């Protein structure tokens with residue numbers, strides 16, 4: 370899918386192409402830190418970066434920003450690769466790791482020291498923080514700020530050699546302790562961490578900080594447009610400062626451009642909280658179908674197309690805003706409405722007996738696989754005397770506007786006959802066990818008599834003898850608060866207790882052969898997917914991806 374909507378970043382690229390700033394090159398990157406799974410917010414960034422590269426004939430690099438070994442893991446690298454690929458994007462030869470640049474970064478750090486642009490500070494972390502000042506108060510120079518270049522160089526080399534404990538020293542850029550932008554008050558660019566790195570092993574015990582690593586990585590990869598979310602706007606002067614100092618060393622100076630991050634209602638978006646949900650067993654893992662991780666959305670039944678449509682629809686801007694969860698759900702409805710074959714499932718069965726129907730008769734009824742796409746053909750449903758219908762399609766005392774089955778009311782059994790309810794049978798608890806009807810043999814769908822009488826109700830059914838029981842997981846929104854992530858709120862208290870319900874429902878026999886990730890519309894219920902993990906040959910498990918209509922509208 371090529372995006373059609375224009376936005377301010379495209380305008381910048383078009384202008385660059387007009388002036389020849391990058392000789393027509395457009396190279397972007399998506400730089401996740403492998404410290405968790407990707408979520409729907411990342412999808413916005415992925416679709417933007419890969420979409421722009423594709424549209425303008427460049428490549429989007431997939432770069433792991435792997436400079437915090439304590440929190441990172443290969444599991445996350447693998448999951449991220451799988452999700453980006455699943456979304457439909459391709460990085461060609463450009464799979465990179467910031468750790469690939471550790472040698473270069475170290476060389477540049479030494480260079481900054483020799484240029485008098487960086488120094489080793491030996492204050493404890495808390496003191497460095499305290500001396501950095503506040504928004505209203507300028508920072509104070511560290512007593513080590515003017516330490517001789519040779520001394521800083523020696524200490525930095527010994528930091529690398531492993532002579533010091535974590536936290537004993539840091540390397541700081543020497544910029545301006547009085548800058549109104551706190552990011553420029555001599556930011557730390559290297560710290561000591563005696564930890565094993567998933568890729569570089571024990572080669573390093575000092576690791577570069579994000580603000581130093583990111584711009585250098587972009588420059589080394591010759592990225593042209595480095596797109597990030599708005600919270601990095603204040604970091605842009607530092608991004609530019611580092612690359613200005615290294616102008617003779619790196620091949621180019623990419624342009625950082627900020628855009629508004631995705632904020633989605635009824636979800637939490639920070640990795641820390643998502644990790645918490647998993648670690649505390651509040652969900653069934655990262656790919657729990659209620660999670661807004663891409664792995665979770667996939668398992669829920671979301672298609673890559675629906676997520677790309679969502680990214681397109683919400684657009685790109687520089688102003689923070691909230692996107693309603695319904696927009697995401699509607700994108701899936703739209704996509705699956707076009708693509709999913711229709712099938713019948715009875716989720717909460719009650720027996721319906723057609724008393725005047727011949728006892729052993731089996732009659733074929735034809736149901737279209739897709740009402741708007743006749744070329745997709747029809748399937749056969751067997752009608753018999755005893756059927757299952759959904760309990761919600763009957764009301765003993767119908768409320769106003771209820772046009773489905775009720776005593777003495779007549780409805781159409783979809784693709785079959787008109788039936789009229791004659792009486793019901795209840796058990797000792799007063800629960801209806803059987804609904805009795807009579808049918809009019811002259812009214813079969815598709816025959817001349819079908820429309821002899823108009824009825825408002827049209828309900829689905831399955832032959833009790835043929836219907837097959839399957840496990841169905843009815844998922845709903847994970848949170849029942851539209852802003853569970855808001856400050857001073859406990860998002861765990863906002864969990865929706867009804868977000869997962871596991872039932873046995875009945876389905877058309879052919880559905881037993883569903884393949885993992887096959888998606889269907891269960892008529893009048895919603896869109897369902899055969900679970901990609903738990904579905905076995907002949908034994909599918911279905912997840913409700915989304916109901917047919919928004920049930921959350923206020």
Ligand code: ATP
Pocket residue numbers: 399400401402403409410411413414596597598629630631632638639640641
């Ligand atoms: P953390 O929760 O640890 O801060 P992060 O969301 O920053 O993690 P990264 O792996 O650093 O995760 O993100 C990779 C890229 O995805 C970054 O460029 C980031 O700006 C972008 N991104 C993350 N969250 C969103 C979001 N909600 N909307 C748009 N882009 C996002």
Ligand code: MG
Pocket residue numbers: 402
């Ligand atoms: Mg990050």
Ligand code: MG
Pocket residue numbers: none
């Ligand atoms: Mg972040």
